[in-house]
Amino acid sequence: MSAVQTNIPDQLLEQAQLFVQEGWITNIDALIVEAMRRYLDSHREVIAEQLIREDIDWGLHGQD
């Protein structure tokens, strides 16, 4: 695992801590990982299409 230092708005962090206190999730670390995972999952199709466009650009104009 890697450690990441980031700035989170106070209100957002307070809301997240409330979720932890109420037992919805183990701790803030787990919540952030879950949030990142959900973000990536929900954007996967958009990202996939962006990667395809990058692929075509590489295919047409790349050097390797």
Add this chain to the structure above:
Amino acid sequence: MGKTRAFVVADAGPIIHLDELGCLDILYDFEQVSVPEAVWREVGHHRPRTLEAFSALFVRASPRIVSPLVTALTPLYTLHRGEQEALHLCMEFRDSLLLTDDTAARLAAKALGIAAHGTLGLLVRAIRQKTRSRSEVLAVLRAIPTRTTLHIRPSLLAEVITEVDAGTD
């Protein structure tokens, strides 16, 4: 066109999809393509004779080191065994290239600074490498919905075909 020097590692997707399209030979301009154990088994399950038929190209490989960075990214991107092995292999070499059609694997590769490309990029690259003519590649691109298990939104494929068709040799 000379052989390219990058250390190339393949996930199952491009091998299967290029085989479905009868285009695996476009990979011959790579010196060789390393195939992780888990990927080898997956391809063998879906396309039993493919890897043997291209035995001069594909090399069965196991990572010698386990990268902690890949291990850290595995749960975040929900990487499968084959994708993990492929990324571990890529991490052993500075100038590696990962061939994959999996979005999560490509995102993980990006995070690790590993170049990654998929079936469509490889097909279009074949024009640049002069292993296929533009018209041949266009015909293959048009056949993707009926001849492969590669999923691509039809309107996006149409955009790709238009862009490739507009290129100049």
